[in-house]
Amino acid sequence: MDSTIVKGLRVLETLAASDQPRGISELAREMDLNKSNVQRIVGTLLSLGYVSKDSATSRYQATLRMWEFGLQVVHRNQVRRAAQPYLRGLYEKLNESVFLCVPDSDDILYLDKMEAAAPVRISSQVGARAPAARTASGKAILAHLPTEALDRAIVAAREHFRIADIDPAKLRKELAAVRADGFAISQSGYRPGVNSIAAPILGRDGTIMGSIAVTGPVERLDLATLKGYASEIINAATRISEAL
Amino acid sequence: MDSTIVKGLRVLETLAASDQPRGISELAREMDLNKSNVQRIVGTLLSLGYVSKDSATSRYQATLRMWEFGLQVVHRNQVRRAAQPYLRGLYEKLNESVFLCVPDSDDILYLDKMEAAAPVRISSQVGARAPAARTASGKAILAHLPTEALDRAIVAAREHFRIADIDPAKLRKELAAVRADGFAISQSGYRPGVNSIAAPILGRDGTIMGSIAVTGPVERLDLATLKGYASEIINAATRISEAL
């Protein structure tokens, strides 16, 4: 299982997630690894350019290298490419924030967004992960998942995001409705004060590829307004599906 | 030197850079590694979620995981945070594409941009690397580099980007002018038909942190127009520097 790679990437992830530069001993303690081991690993990552060293303090931090490679993957992403013009179209038509989500190992990932110029709070949601069962985008995806994947996703939501208050039976019922309607709605389900409506993007063979969602504050996007956008969003999602 | 990590990341980079899913033998041949070795490495990356397997064809490709972690680093980037409002301001005032660059191990990296809605060609320049000596953004950075770093950068430009036609003496002269003027200009220097003007962002201690640039087609942005934007850009860059 190449444990050296596992450790190496864990160190890299830790550094990427850390606000400040980190020292060797500090990392070793926090990650429960041997100090010498961390020293070697960080040294290797340094020589590969994934990590930089503040020579004054001898502390290390992640560089932009991961981002650089990661972007290559995103730029090639077919769903993103297909969705981009429609995201923009929706945004310009409705003047609300529009998101693109994709399923990623049992939860969902925000892949792209179009957003009003200067939002009040800096919602750096692109690149973030969210529990599928709580968001409109997520439910649009879950509704079209094969049953065994859905089961895993429910378990994952409870474990990974420590969400205990999901009633599987109730969720399954809601998802059946989503499948029938063609759209999913969330009212303050994930972020309080935020409502949204989402529609699924399906591949040629009917497998779920992602979803697009319109999101905004409850004051502006009440249930009636959301439902008014339904056909607009379903239409866009369908066009994206066809473009795949 | 933890050669296992080196190999692991090389495999990951190769997959991230590859358009199509790759097979084990293929990778092994291309990367000059043992087939068993690649198999183990890819298996490890798979179990860590950095790579996914197309179970039909048994081919592997990079997932969005690297991007996810990479984004965390970008989002925290101080220069990017400080520059963002000014980038937007410049874009709205001038109605031209605006870029933010940072120096990164001997060349430059495009960190952020604000761009007209639907550009003719899809310039996915964010995340891309460019030879510093050829671009306005790069020259604005080079001009404020300590001499030994500048020497390295010139060598790197010739080797890494295989640019032989850089005259070091001439470049140094140009950079002195850039330092005096406070801005750098490029006319079709890197991408033919593209002109741009850039100003440096400096840290508290005077070290170069990055640069901002306005870029556009030669027809619209001729030399006179570019120079007309100079004070605008220098002003923004200075404000960003102060915000750091």
Place this chain on the structure above:
DNA sequence: CCCCACCATATCAATATTCGATACACAGGG
């Protein structure tokens, strides 16, 4: 002012881990 405690870093023998030749099952093409 000096000591001590902590740090990053270097060393090196021991061994756990990676390595790669070999083998196998499977798929597709000639």
Place this chain on the structure above:
DNA sequence: CCCTGTGTATCGAATATTGATATGGTGGGG
């Protein structure tokens, strides 16, 4: 229907990784 390619599993040998230990440097408290 073989034959050459693939992905995958196995296992002894080899070696790269490991971690206790040592060193030099730095900063803070007495």
